C-alpha cells in the first residue's frame with residue numbers, strides 16, 4: 001500500500017451506506033435470518049464482477065443489503081462500521097447517504113431508520129477522529145412520490161442533527177431526472193441542501209435538469225464531457241462533481257478513457273469518491289491509487305480534490321474552513337519536507 005495515499009487526509013462526498021456493508025457482517029446477519037453462506041458466496045452476491053454491463057445490473061447488488069438492513073440495530077451497526085472503516089483510511093469527514101424508504105419492510109418508521117443511522121454515526125465520531133453527516137436519498141421510480149415526500153420531511157426534521165441534505169438515487173436511465181422537479185422544489189422551500197445523481201447512466205440532459213433544479217453538487221456528472229457548453233456552465237456556476245471512477249467504469253457510464261483528468265484540468269470542481277466500497281470492491285485508497293496509476297494526475301491534484309470536497313460539504317463555513325486548513329497543513333508539511341531535502 002502507498003503510505004502517502006494512506007496518510008492523506010480525505011473528505012468523501014459520495015458514498016452509499018447499503019453499498020458499503022462489510023461482507024463479514026452481512027454473512028452474520030444472513031445466518032441470523034436462517035441462510036448460511038460462505039464468505040466467498042456472500043462476496044459474490046454483494047460485489048459486481050468484470051462482466052457488469054450497466055447501472056441496472058450494478059443496482060441488483062443492493063438486493064441483499066436491502067433485505068438484511070431492516071432493523072434499527074443493524075442500521076446503527078452498519079453506519080458505525082462504515083465510519084470506523086473510513087477513519088482507518090484517514091478520512092476526516094464523510095457524507096454517507098442512504099434511502100430510508102428501503103428499510104421499512106419490517107415495520108420501522110422513517111424516523112426510526114434515520115435515528116438508528118445517526119446513532120451509528122455519533123458512536124463512530126465519539127470513538128474515532130472522523131466527522132460527517134448523512135444524506136437521505138429520494139429514489140427514482142414509479143408511484144413513489146409519497147415516499148420521496150416523506151424522505152424530504154424527515155430530512156427537514158433531522159437537518160443539522162446528523163442529516164445534512166437529500167439526494168436522488170436509483171435507475172437514472174429508466175426514470176428521468178425531469179420527473180422529480182417537485183421533490184427539489186420542496187427541498188428548496190424548506191432550505192434543505194441537495195445533491196442529485198445525474199450524468200451517469202443518462203446523458204447531459206439529466207445534468208442540465210439537475211442544474212435547473214438548483215443543485216450545487218452532482219453525483220457523478222461525468223457525462224458532461226459530451227457537451228462543452230455544459231462543462232462551461234458547471235465551471236461557471238462552481239458546481240462540484242462527485243466522481244466515482246471505479247463505479248463509473250463498472251456501470252459503463254464511460255466509454256474508453258475515464259474523463260476525470262479532463263474534467264479536473266478544465267477547471268471543474270472535481271472530487272474523488274467510492275460510491276459503494278463493497279459493491280464496487282474498492283475503497284478510497286484504491287481509488288486514489290487508480291488516479292495515480294491510470295491518469296496523469298498527481299498527489300498534489302488529489303490534495304486539491306480533497307480541498308474541493310471540503311469546500312462542497314453540506315456544513316457550516318467554519319467546518320469547511322477547518323477541514324481545508326487541516327488538508328492544507330499536510331501540504332505545507334510536505335512542502336517543508338521537500339525544501340529540507
Ligand SMILES: [Zn+2]
Nearest residue numbers: 016197219275
Ligand atoms: Zn451513487
